[in-house]
Amino acid sequence: MLLAIDVALLIEKLVLIVVVVFASLGIAMYTTFAERKVAAILQDRRGPNRAGPFGLLQPLADGLKLFFKEEIIPNFSSKFLFILGPALAMLTACMTSAVIPWGDKVELFGRTIDLQIADVNIGILYVFGVVSLGVYGIMIGSWASNNKFSLLGGLRAASQIISYELAMGISMIALLMVTGTLSLKEMVVQQQHHYWNVVYQPLGFLIFLICAFAECNRTPFDLPEAENELIGGYHTEYSSMKLGFYLFSEYINMFISSVVMATLYFGGYDMPFVNEAALAPNMAALVGIVALLAKVVCFIFFFMWVRWTIPRFRYDQLMHLGWRILIPLALFNMLTTGGAILYFSK
Template identity: 70%
Template sequence: MDINFVIEKFLLVTILFAISLLIAMYSTYAERKVAAFLQDRLGPDRAGPFGILQPLADGVKMFMKEEIIPANASKWLFMVGPGLAMLCACIGTAVIPWGQDLTIDGRVIPLQVTDINVGVLYLFGVVSLGVYGVMIGGWASNNKYSLLSAIRAASQNISYEVAMGLSIIALLLMTNTLSLREIVEQQHGWHWNVLYQPLGFIIFMVCSFAETNRAPFDLPECETELIGGYHTEYSSMKLGFYLFAEYINMFVSSAVMATLYFGGYNYPGMDWVATQVGPI
């Protein structure tokens, strides 16, 4: 195996993981700031100017927190749940094309971890596996509130996956491929799929809100009924893994919507930019 190929893929995976974590961290900051604005509050403003270092402070706090495992919990499964949720959220970025191929010293480097011809099916499979992390965590906690929330989360995700899958069938028939890169290339210029499939896009977007437990589909985390949701018994970085997984799923869902319906990286004017910049 070419050592340069291994290094390229390792660097790409590392960069994608770092960017996913960074976006997840500052998504929490943006959400808190917007909520504060709507409620006439300041929001986080202590750590750094305008509170921009608050996500870092929260991360350090989670690392420093005491890790508590309930006495009657299934300890091994209790630890597996958050890790599985985080893993499934991160590996969804592997098949998304993030840009045109780079040419460095005559070597072509694709900005995609792997270009498989069933990328859409891969994404749906990964999203489905993420439900197991939630179910395992809720069941292993030996807490009735966590279990009830996990059942709600699983039933909600499974239900909306059906509608999400049906929403893109027309798009897949139109593009005649399951490869995300080929779907992007077919949307060259202004030939965005959203112009041909607006109803499918709306359904897909609504289902994405449900998949990521955003309002008004935040039933699994209904604090008024279920305390804190399926991660009620979690603390320290195990809780952080669940929260990170949720926000990384939001990032991946947004990237998938841009790829399927808005041309991905192939936005209008990109040809001119590529011509001006040229190969590196």
């Protein structure tokens, strides 16, 4: 046979990819709605409540509005790169979901299906790689706009993401030393049998959380789009759905980083105090997905809570925090973890 491909496996994975991507888009859509509602609650307002019951159709209305807006491409911009920017931002935001275990196995039509698109043995490094590529969307878009404000926003984003990637990577190394595996699936299985990783790595988790805020460009690290000094930051020149892509990719990033944090430090699809092995497989998978999504909702709420509570950093404070506080702390955490492993394994 010319191309020996397992057709059933191909279809299975394709369905899984479509479901995961659309689910993350849908969740990100309603995260925009939740963000406005949370902001409203924190500021003692009502929030969007006109479109549909309780304002539930608001994200659809927002999307429609963005689609129908006039699309403006600046005359002196590099047109191909101008379009490539938001496309890349969206692509890298969606790509991370490939290695995340969404649940255990389900049995459908006599097949056992893993609820993970790819269980590669470098899972966590893949996540890290895609995160490090995320900055290209912003940088390309900001340069192609041919606007000084945009460029400054893009440069801020690049230096911020590179700086915080270091601390994030080092805190991840400490986690890897504890788990001894790079596969996200194995990490979750370990956490089902032992305590959650956050018990072993509290400092590591704190560093990871702060870096996740910075990587997602969320307040207090949203300097790339600081509107009072940079107009709109890297997306100043963007309009219509291209602007929508940039804004939307931020919400997808937020969702995905919540999933990654839940998986790495909070047991992933492990429901606490429930023995999944005793349940029927499909039931266990359902319980797992619900547990994971519940943890994710908590994280997303935390992201929003911080955004509407804490003001933005000044740029030098941001760099100071990244290089002088987080990196030494992460190094300290790595060394203590190594020492503890050596001491207890003796």
